[in-house]
Amino acid sequence: MITVTPRRFLSSLAFFRGHNDNIMTLNALRGARLSLLRSLYFAAVPYCYGTLYKPASVGTKKPNEKLRETARFGAMEVERVQAVASLFLTSDTIPAEFIRPEKEQPAITTFRGPVPEIPTIDLSDPDEDNLVRSIANASKEWGIFQVVNHGIPIDVIRNLQAAGRAFFELPQEEKEGYARPPCAQSVEGYGNKLQKDPEGKKSWVDHLFHKIWPPSNINYAFWPKNPPSYREANEVYAKYVGGVADKLYKSLSLGLGLEGHVMKEASGGEELIYMMKINYYPPCPRPDLTLGVVAHTDFSTLTILVPNDVPGLQVLKDDRWIDAKYIPNALIVHIGDQIEILSNGIYKSVLHRSTVDKGQTRMSWPVFFEPQPEFVVGPLPQLVNEPDNPPKYKAKKFKDYAYCKLNKLPQ
Numbered sequence: 086m087i088t089v090t091p092r093r094f095l096s097s098l099a100f101f102r103g104h105n106d107n108i109m110t111l112n113a114l115r116g117a118r119l120s121l122l123r124s125l126y127f128a129a130v131p132y133c134y135g136t137l138y139k140p141a142s143v144g145t146k147k148p149n150e151k152l153r154e155t156a157r158f159g160a161m162e163v164e165r166v167q168a169v170a171s172l173f174l175t176s177d178t179i180p181a182e183f184i185r186p187e188k189e190q191p192a193i194t195t196f197r198g199p200v201p202e203i204p205t206i207d208l209s210d211p212d213e214d215n216l217v218r219s220i221a222n223a224s225k226e227w228g229i230f231q232v233v234n235h236g237i238p239i240d241v242i243r244n245l246q247a248a249g250r251a252f253f254e255l256p257q258e259e260k261e262g263y264a265r266p267p268c269a270q271s272v273e274g275y276g277n278k279l280q281k282d283p284e285g286k287k288s289w290v291d292h293l294f295h296k297i298w299p300p301s302n303i304n305y306a307f308w309p310k311n312p313p314s315y316r317e318a319n320e321v322y323a324k325y326v327g328g329v330a331d332k333l334y335k336s337l338s339l340g341l342g343l344e345g346h347v348m349k350e351a352s353g354g355e356e357l358i359y360m361m362k363i364n365y366y367p368p369c370p371r372p373d374l375t376l377g378v379v380a381h382t383d384f385s386t387l388t389i390l391v392p393n394d395v396p397g398l399q400v401l402k403d404d405r406w407i408d409a410k411y412i413p414n415a416l417i418v419h420i421g422d423q424i425e426i427l428s429n430g431i432y433k434s435v436l437h438r439s440t441v442d443k444g445q446t447r448m449s450w451p452v453f454f455e456p457q458p459e460f461v462v463g464p465l466p467q468l469v470n471e472p473d474n475p476p477k478y479k480a481k482k483f484k485d486y487a488y489c490k491l492n493k494l495p496q
């Protein structure tokens with residue numbers, strides 16, 4: 086019996102193209118190849134995951150070893166959503182594992198009536214009391230707000246975006262050189278799907294994670310060498326975004342009647358890790374059925390996110406999923422779980438998710454401000470008193486919090 090491996094199947098497609106160019110129009114050929122590749126996707130995915138991919142990638146391989154490995158196991162590229170999307174460009178369907186249950190599908194669950202807008206805050210407001218009040222109120226009522234006049238020059242943001250986009254436009258094999266080793270403890274690297282999904286569903290997004298601060302924690306193996314501007318763009322952005330975070334921590338402290346330095350120190354102080362993530366949501370033929378990032382709150386203290394101009398972020402407000410408006414040059418700030426814990430529940434971490442677009446690539450650049458793994462976070466003693474106001478959360482090391490959350494275990 087001849088076993089049809091994904092590689093044999095691909096070679097026969099190459100043969101097919103070579104011998105039929107003269108009798109088929111290029112477009113017809115492309116259509117035929119796409120539908121054959123789509124069939125290959127459906128036929129080969131279990132094989133690739135179960136047989137080829139696993140044994141080849143167990144262990145912690147260096148990025149360049151992974152690159153060679155991907156070249157050998159070329160069919161592995163179907164694992165990335167960007168590659169899947171390119172096979173379904175002209176289709177009116179998507180693979181079943183991307184179709185969310187109805188209770189999550191954006192077409193069914195997005196609220197379309199009149200809604201209040203996520204607060205927008207001018208960070209250059211000279212009236213500090215007003216600024217503190219606006220940030221504290223938005224953090225209590227929404228857990229999310231947009232900031233304008235934040236002081237990060239437009240060029241710094243454009244350079245960050247251009248470098249990230251150029252990375253995702255590299256050939257698949259080159260991107261695989263930065264893949265997160267499957268058994269690694271850290272989230273750093275190129276890949277998708279971090280959290281376990283009990284129903285085995287997938288999300289329409291690929292990502293790249295790497296630390297951008299502090300310098301002693303950076304692993305440059307996960308920083309793309311291409312485009313060459315990538316490193317400088319990220320280093321410059323790290324300096325600026327840290328300044329915005331400092332300003333926010335200060336207002337969040339003052340908003341609780343605490344001294345300005347408290348929140349940052351209790352979040353990890355100068356050792357705070359800035360974890361960059363780039364989300365790449367390719368165009369999707371059925372954005373009504375799928376999600377980019379599924380509903381979650383962030384593990385972080387704060388998250389500061391740069392979006393591109395394709396809307397997609399949604400937040401749950403008063404039990405309704407509502408769209409975040411795209412505001413040119415604004416940054417989106419999420420209150421994360423650790424600030425909710427430190428404030429003993431006064432500030433709320435925001436439940437959010439992202440949708441995808443039919444015709445355009447959506448991208449976003451969240452930076453998660455996280456404590457070091459061993460750093461302990463719990464309700465601030467200044468905000469707790471027994472018996473009236475007992476702690477609502479356990480104090481625990483950040484690494485233990487993250488482990489429980491990633492593995493859906495009780496905190």
Ligand SMILES: O=C(O)CCC(=O)C(=O)O
Binds near residue numbers: 398439448449451
């Ligand atoms: O892309 C977005 O707007 C949201 C991304 C997000 O929530 C995440 O990456 O955790």
